[in-house]
Amino acid sequence: MPGNGLHQVLRVQFGLLNAADHYLTAESFGFKVNAAAPSLKRKQTWALEPGPGQGPAVLLRSCYLGRYLSAAEDGRVACEDERPGPDCRFLVRPQPDGRWALQSEPHGRFFGGTEDQLSCFATAVSPAELWTVHLAVHPQVHLRSVARQRYAHLCEQEDALATDSITPWGVDALVTLSFHSRQYRLQACDSRFLRSDGCLVREPEARAHYTLQLQAGRLAFRASDGRFLAPVGPTGTLQAGRNTRPGKDELFDLEESHPQVVLLAANHRYVSVRQGVNVSANQDEELDHETFLMQMDQDAPRCTFYASTGGFWALVTHGGIQATATQVSANTMFELEWRGRRVALKASNGRYVSMKKNGQLAACSDFLGQDEHFTLKLINRPLLVLRGPDGFVRQRRGSAHLDTNRSAFDAFRLSFSDGAYHIRGPDGGFWRTGSHGRVRGDGAGPEDFVLEFRARRRLAIRTPSGKYLRGGASGLLRADGDTPTGLALWEF
Known part of the structure; x- marks a missing residue:
């Protein structure tokens, strides 16, 4: 895909769950921290940032306050530093079960505790100093192998999750990550769970649970026998490989899953780019050429439509619509107007997209009629x-x-x-x-x-x-x- 911002790696944000099943929380009053919240919400969301310099130290920033966690020499902890100082530097010490111990780099003590009795003064790691990472991103994502630069998708021929797709196109590229009992499950679009041997199973048995490890902003999934998920073989079948430590082959990026849709016009035919660059309602089945990735604007009901052939819908001369644009611009944006079960699209020229008699789409109408209404169907959220x-x-x-x-x-x-x-x-x-x-x-x-x-x-x-x-x-x-x-x- 071109560098058009379609598939952005999600910033890994997470909660930290202690042994008492409560989350590390940053409070605005006094910039204090506690571990009293039973659920993961905005105050309980954190981001990991690399520390200054080349060392292994990291910074923990509250996504709610925008400030950094710090630990003083006497063990007192707070989240008040707008800019990270030496006391904000921590070392992540992963444990065999996937939990973290957080050690103050300058003072060598470990961070832990319960409720409002948190400190960073322990000289050794006990259960009170262990934290479970709980991802705070929306659980429906695309999973991309760092080593192969390919996406995981349901491969019906292999009856597995294969990591061989250049683009995350269609419903089969959707992966749902669910968090249960401090572990993760990976669920394919047909509701089946990935087992560590690569099989897909209907029930989430023990071998379909994984602990999560973070490494330089990437994710690794550790199976119950200590091996990590990796793409294996020519098709990149996702299963536990041989490695018990995550290397490049075991690392994955999470990417946002934008809605993918098909549109049915008033002539009861699907909008398509099968015949070339012109966007036309002339097909009777919904395949890749009839599927469009719909990227919504950040704060408004307008969007772009990206075709499987590699171009955005764009308003061209005389009001025509062609899938030729390689970058987002004013002419690739379409305003959505919801009309009951139907939707109307308004182009940047202020006119509605209409279906001509030959099926071609053009933004040439000032009024809404039957030819300006489309049925929009979401296909990648079963x-x-x-x-x-x-x-x-x-x-x-x-x-x-x-x-x-x-x-x-x-x-x-x-x-x-x-x-x-x-x-x-x-x-x-x-x-x-x-x-x-x-x-x-x-x-x-x-x-x-x-x-x-x-x-x-x-x-x-x-x-x-x-x-x-x-x-x-x-x-x-x-x-x-x-x-x-x-x-x-x-x-x-």
Whole structure:
């Protein structure tokens, strides 16, 4: 792919979980730190930065405060330094089980404790000085091998995760990382879990759990027998190799998974670039040429469409739309207007994209009619994971209620229905709107929910009543939002 910013490596941010199952937390009051939070939210999110110079020391920066963790000679810890000084330098001492011991570089003492009794004064490592790394990124990502510079994807022929794709194209490139009992699982797009021998299994057995190690901002996955995942063989089958220490072959980058979509025009044919550079609604099946990577603007409902042939949709002379641009510009941006189950696209010339009689698309219409409406279908989220400001959406065990403030998530299954989606929970029940706007996961039949892409990695979910799904202080998912803003926006 060209250097157009499509596939950015995610900055690794994480929480640190202590032996008492609480997270290291940075407080704005007095810039104090504690380990009292039971879930991973913004105050509990940290980033690892290299220390100044060439040594192994690192810095821990609070993503909430933007300040650095420090440990004084007497063991007192704080998070108040805007610029890192000598007391901010730590050495990460990985343990055999994947946990970290954090040692002050200038003073040689270890950092640990419980609740608000944290210090960096221990001379040896005990369970109180051990921390588990819990990634804070959205769990649905692309996984890229550093050594092979290829992406992992579900390979049905091999019945495995192969690491041989130059681009993360289509639904099979989606990998879901789930955190359970201080370990990680890698889940393919068909819901199966990766076992250390390379097999994909329906149930997450012991050999499908991995501990995480970070090395220079890259990730390594350690299996239960101590070996690390690596691409093996000509197709790069992902399995535990021979190495018990991570080298380049065992390192992976996480990359953001943008939505990939197909569009159906009013003539009931798919928008495609199969015939060349012109973007036309002239195909009867949805394959790679009919699939477009949709990169949303950071804060607005506008986007670019990138084709599998290597170009962005662009507004050209006389209003035509061609997939020829190699860089993002004003002419490659299209504003999304949601019209019920359909979407209209407005180009940079202020006109709507319309389908001509020959199927070609052009931004030439000042008014909305049938030819200016498209059905947009998301294809690379068969499993939907939603995160709001207070945590993930998860169905209560033994209950049909859906919470919006959980530290662990459920992966809900999506099925498409004429511009809307049916959402089904882990126990097979459908999402439905109940009394007082509460959303439940025990529907016997489906309800139609419309997914409206509103900003980068953010969508709103509109119910049949026209209300939007929101979280809130109660932690319950409710259909009571009037506008697709604030608590009605979900990271996906």
